[in-house]
Amino acid sequence: MxxxxxxxxxxxxxxxxxxxxxxxxxxxxxxxxxxxxxxxxxxxxxxxxxxxxxxxxxxxSSFELSRKINQLIFFDDKNQQICLPNHRKYTKENLKPEIYPFAAILNCQVVEDQIERLVKKKKQQLGCIKVVLTFENDTREIWLIPNFINRDSMAYKTMCSLAANIVTEVKQSKELAVC
Ligand SMILES: [Zn+2]
Incomplete structure (x- = not known):
C-alpha cells in the first residue's frame, strides 16, 4: 500500500x-x-x-506587529510580546521564529567584544556586537556584528546605536508589562 x-x-x-x-x-x-x-x-x-x-x-498569526527594529526584533504591544525572527544571519544558527511575552523578559543588554590586532603594521581596534536577551527560561543572542570589524568604521557605529535602540525598546516593553 x-x-x-x-x-x-x-x-x-x-x-x-x-x-x-x-x-x-x-x-x-x-x-x-x-x-x-x-x-x-x-x-x-x-x-x-x-x-x-x-x-x-x-x-x-497570533502576533500583531506594532513596532520593529529592522528585521531584528518585532514588538506586539497589544498582546504584549516580542518576536525574534531568528534569521541565520543574526543568530549564527538556524532557529525558528520565537515569541516571548514582555513579562518573561528579565534583562537585555549590549555585549561588545574588543580586540586589538595589527593590520598592515597598524594597530587596529576591532570589535563585535551582540544584544543578549535574558528570559525566565531562556537566553537569546541577536548578533549585529558577528565577526570582528574595525571599531572606527561607520558600520560598527551604526550597529552600536542600533543595539542601544533594541535595549531601550525592550526595556520600555518590559516596563509596560509590569503596569
Ligand atoms: Zn500525510
Missing amino acids: KECLICSTSLKLIKFKCADGHVCKKCYEKVSSNFTQTIKTKTKEELMTILESSQEESVD
Missing part, C-alpha cells in the same frame, strides 16, 4: 499526486494552502519547505 510522502500514513482512496509520489488529504491541505494550489509538479523537498513555512505562519 502507498504511503503519504510527508507523514507516512497509508493512503487509501483519497490521495494527491506530487512529483515524487502521493500525499494524504491532511498534508495536502497544509501544502496547498487550503486546497488552493496544485502540487503535481512539486518534489518532496519542496513540499517539506512549504510545510515548514506554513507552520511558521501559524505562529505569526
